[in-house]
Amino acid sequence: AVVSAPLKDKALFEIGAAVTVAHLKEPDFANTFKTNFNQLSAEYEMKMKQIWTSATTYSFDGPDYLVNFAAQNSMKVHGHTLLWYKSFPDWFINAAYDSLNFENNVKAYIQTVVGRYKGKIRSWDVANEIFADDGSLRIDASVYKTFKDPIGFYERCFQYARDTDPDAKLFYNDYDQVLNSAKRSSLKKMVERFRKEGYPIDGIGDQFHTTVWTDKATINIGLTDLASTGLLIHISELDIRVNQNKSDSYVFTDAEQQKQANMYKAIVEMYEALPQAQKFAITVWGITDKYSWLLSWWSPKEYPLLFNGDYSKKKAYEGFLSGL
Numbered sequence: 001a002v003v004s005a006p007l008k009d010k011a012l013f014e015i016g017a018a019v020t021v022a023h024l025k026e027p028d029f030a031n032t033f034k035t036n037f038n039q040l041s042a043e044y045e046m047k048m049k050q051i052w053t054s055a056t057t058y059s060f061d062g063p064d065y066l067v068n069f070a071a072q073n074s075m076k077v078h079g080h081t082l083l084w085y086k087s088f089p090d091w092f093i094n095a096a097y098d099s100l101n102f103e104n105n106v107k108a109y110i111q112t113v114v115g116r117y118k119g120k121i122r123s124w125d126v127a128n129e130i131f132a133d134d135g136s137l138r139i140d141a142s143v144y145k146t147f148k149d150p151i152g153f154y155e156r157c158f159q160y161a162r163d164t165d166p167d168a169k170l171f172y173n174d175y176d177q178v179l180n181s182a183k184r185s186s187l188k189k190m191v192e193r194f195r196k197e198g199y200p201i202d203g204i205g206d207q208f209h210t211t212v213w214t215d216k217a218t219i220n221i222g223l224t225d226l227a228s229t230g231l232l233i234h235i236s237e238l239d240i241r242v243n244q245n246k247s248d249s250y251v252f253t254d255a256e257q258q259k260q261a262n263m264y265k266a267i268v269e270m271y272e273a274l275p276q277a278q279k280f281a282i283t284v285w286g287i288t289d290k291y292s293w294l295l296s297w298w299s300p301k302e303y304p305l306l307f308n309g310d311y312s313k314k315k316a317y318e319g320f321l322s323g324l
């Protein structure tokens with residue numbers, strides 16, 4: 001078999017993958033991760049619901065394990081994610097604080113978590129998915145109803161993170177900013193406001209959960225436009241779906257594998273074309289097709305990642321590599 005270079009050795013930016021503690025305890029998983037990647041995102045364990053177990057208790061076992069694993073293997077860590085409407089713990093939401101109380105609690109959370117990993121977590125998604133698909137704020141999420149000016153709340157949250165670890169790069173993360181111009185223009189307005197009012201933001205993460213049937217030209221236009229902000233750009237949760245109809249009889253043929261490889265290559269090439277100083281990392285949302293979140297969220301016949309279930313490299317891997 002052809003032995004191709006590890007992705008991390010060829011790239012001039014970090015190559016990340018999302019992992020869980022449980023998966024890292026599988027030796028083949030851990031080895032594949034260490035060999036090919038040099039940045040870690042937590043798929044699960046660094047979300048608020050997992051960490052903030054009650055008003056007076058935090059659970060850091062999972063995040064500590066991940067941060068130690070990364071340190072032992074000379075990897076960077078990307079913290080995902082401080083604020084996400086889907087991940088506020090029930091005990092917190094149910095307490096129904098007023099906005100001042102709400103913010104003071106969130107502030108304490110940010111200070112506790114960012115402070116614990118100061119110098120160990122290089123970058124944070126401070127907020128994830130605050131915009132709906134039409135570009136409006138997700139005020140439907142109960143917590144945001146408490147703020148007259150939610151963007152002001154986010155500005156202050158970025159500031160709390162900055163004050164706690166001045167060296168950490170602070171990102172706003174969302175899906176489809178590249179493809180959805182309404183969402184993108186709301187994001188760009190937010191960035192302008194941060195700048196005008198003097199609040200910190202270093203980068204934008206676009207999740208890039210994408211598909212082989214997505215139009216490449218549209219991706220390129222959106223990516224270039226995102227980069228026009230001058231901020232760091234993180235492809236933060238890349239995976240590429242192949243089973244368009246979610247069909248149970250879908251077969252991942254050679255031709256389908258090649259289509260996916262071409263898409264990986266095209267996306268990596270578009271990222272490579274960005275200004276060097278704005279390239280930060282490309283992170284894939286998992287390692288092996290046998291554990292992708294898309295198996296439950298999209299279809300059990302889905303093959304979105306770079307490695308097969310037996311950890312052999314897919315054509316997708318070669319596509320990614322050849323785009324670097």
Ligand code: XIL
Pocket residue numbers: 043044128207237293
């Ligand atoms: C997903 C994980 O992959 C799942 O294992 C978990 O149950 C739910 O969250 N956008 C994000 C990620 O920002 O945090 C999500 O990850 C996928 C969509």
